[in-house]
Amino acid sequence: xxxSPPIVDTLVCNAYVVTMDAxxxxxxxxxxAIDKGCIAAVGPMEELAVAARKTIDARGAVVMPGMAxxxxxxxxxxxxxxxxxxxxxxxxxxxxxxxxTELFAISAVMDDERSYAIxxxxxxxMLKSGYTATHDEHFTNVRTDSVDGSWRAIADSxxxxxxxxxxxxxxxxxxxxxxxxxxxxxxxxxxxAFDSDRIRVAAGFVNYSFVEDPEDMRRICEGARTxxxxxxxxxxxxxxxxxxxxRGFHDGQVAYYAEHGLLDAPIYAGKGVxxxxxxxxxxxxxxxxxxxxxxLRFFDGAGLPLHDYFARGIIPGLGTDAPLVxxxxxxxxxxxxxxxxxNIAVKAQVAQGGDKPPRDHWATAERVLEMATLGSAAxxxxxxxxxxxxxxxxxxxxxxxxxxxxxxxxxxxxxxxLVWAGRANQVRHVFxxxxxxxxxxxxxxxxxxxxxxxxxxxxxxxxxxxxxEGSLPARRPGETFRGWTYR
Numbered sequence: 001x002x003x004s005p006p007i008v009d010t011l012v013c014n015a016y017v018v019t020m021d022a023x024x025x026x027x028x029x030x031x032x033a034i035d036k037g038c039i040a041a042v043g044p045m046e047e048l049a050v051a052a053r054k055t056i057d058a059r060g061a062v063v064m065p066g067m068a069x070x071x072x073x074x075x076x077x078x079x080x081x082x083x084x085x086x087x088x089x090x091x092x093x094x095x096x097x098x099x100x101t102e103l104f105a106i107s108a109v110m111d112d113e114r115s116y117a118i119x120x121x122x123x124x125x126m127l128k129s130g131y132t133a134t135h136d137e138h139f140t141n142v143r144t145d146s147v148d149g150s151w152r153a154i155a156d157s158x159x160x161x162x163x164x165x166x167x168x169x170x171x172x173x174x175x176x177x178x179x180x181x182x183x184x185x186x187x188x189x190x191x192x193a194f195d196s197d198r199i200r201v202a203a204g205f206v207n208y209s210f211v212e213d214p215e216d217m218r219r220i221c222e223g224a225r226t227x228x229x230x231x232x233x234x235x236x237x238x239x240x241x242x243x244x245x246x247r248g249f250h251d252g253q254v255a256y257y258a259e260h261g262l263l264d265a266p267i268y269a270g271k272g273v274x275x276x277x278x279x280x281x282x283x284x285x286x287x288x289x290x291x292x293x294x295x296l297r298f299f300d301g302a303g304l305p306l307h308d309y310f311a312r313g314i315i316p317g318l319g320t321d322a323p324l325v326x327x328x329x330x331x332x333x334x335x336x337x338x339x340x341x342x343n344i345a346v347k348a349q350v351a352q353g354g355d356k357p358p359r360d361h362w363a364t365a366e367r368v369l370e371m372a373t374l375g376s377a378a379x380x381x382x383x384x385x386x387x388x389x390x391x392x393x394x395x396x397x398x399x400x401x402x403x404x405x406x407x408x409x410x411x412x413x414x415x416x417x418l419v420w421a422g423r424a425n426q427v428r429h430v431f432x433x434x435x436x437x438x439x440x441x442x443x444x445x446x447x448x449x450x451x452x453x454x455x456x457x458x459x460x461x462x463x464x465x466x467x468x469e470g471s472l473p474a475r476r477p478g479e480t481f482r483g484w485t486y487r
Contacts, residue, residue, distance in 0.1 A: 071319025
């Protein structure tokens with residue numbers, strides 16, 4: 001008598017399966033079996049030996065690991081369209097100062113319910129785009145309850161989150177947003193209630209210039225580790241070292257953090273702006289988890305020297321840095337920007353008499369897919385459960401429709417086409433820990449029309465209450481804007 005095949009919860013079959021396993025195996029006609037939230041099996045269709053309660057025929061589609069947004073500010077969803085108002089950005093420090101003022105004005109009128117409404121809108125956008133996890137750096141704490149709604153929205157979405165509650169107290173931010181380290185750590189401890197198998201709570205600060213006393217950096221780090229929270233720093237230094245020099249330190253920011261004991265254990269490291277080669281060495285030695293933001297390196301024209309990271313065995317993660325940096329949260333667009341940003345950096349390096357990097361240190365379609373999946377999962381400390389498709393790992397996977405016209409010319413070059421022609425609206429199914437959170441392109445958890453309506457209402461109310469109509473102007477009937485007439 002022939003034994004019946006084992007039955008799993010979900011089978012995705014007839015797919016082009018990109019596993020991101022150690023051998024980077026691609027099954028050109030393969031399957032993925034999901035059971036009890038995990039990958040039960042993966043392989044070629046001819047070796048399929050399971051039955052399923054639910055089957056998705058993914059013929060003409062790519063199945064790949066879910067992507068993670070490696071650097072984000074969730075509540076800044078309220079600033080969609082901001083770049084259109086402030087462009088051109090020719091001086092980043094000046095632009096940041098203006099932005100900080102407006103962010104804190106918004107935070108003064110952002111309560112739990114309003115932040116929930118706008119972050120739920122943001123989470124829906126990310127999930128439908130193919131993100132199964134996100135970072136958050138929350139540092140606008142005029143109202144301490146704003147973070148509650150933000151993180152509650154991520155918990156309700158089903159996404160994974162590395163959510164970092166920052167403490168700031170320097171003259172970079174308005175006085176209303178200042179906290180002592182003790183008060184901030186008490187808030188982090190309160191927020192540890194959000195810690196779960198999908199959400200990891202962290203403490204941190206934006207960067208060294210956002211804390212008045214350099215010793216506060218050490219206190220925040222030690223406090224986080226004492227309470228069992230993760231720790232993260234946004235390694236941005238748009239002053240290119242001038243801010244550190246004013247503190248009497250004449251090396252790079254990474255060395256500054258190392259001097260204060262922050263690299264004694266693995267930490268989250270965001271952006272990594274203007275790092276020197278020896279600083280990248282320090283990050284590699286410390287197992288700091290780096291997530292880059294390619295869009296910002298177009299703002300300053302610096303590009304991304306990815307070859308310097310690859311040469312040291314680092315596969316950085318990728319992030320969007322919130323909708324106020326780029327309204328487009330599409331991870332496929334981020335991958336394309338990553339390749340182009342390296343090109344900018346290499347051209348500048350060669351123009352200054354340097355050499356081109358060796359071929360295996362260039363960003364390719366395969367490499368940026370690694371960054372968006374494995375690299376970002378590592379940055380968020382979830383690479384033990386996510387970032388690749390392998391038996392025993394969490395079933396965080398995407399089904400991307402590649403049967404469309406833009407892919408028809410390249411069926412055997414599907415990886416390149418996925419990166420160079422992929423778009424968020426080609427994502428058909430999203431699973432997080434086996435939960436089918438996006439099915440046939442639609443949320444299974446939320447009424448999307450309601451999410452959009454309530455998110456838009458919260459955004460309009462906060463812009464009004466904060467007095468920021470001039471910074472985020474509408475185009476209403478009866479008004480003229482930039483010489484265009486609206487009727």
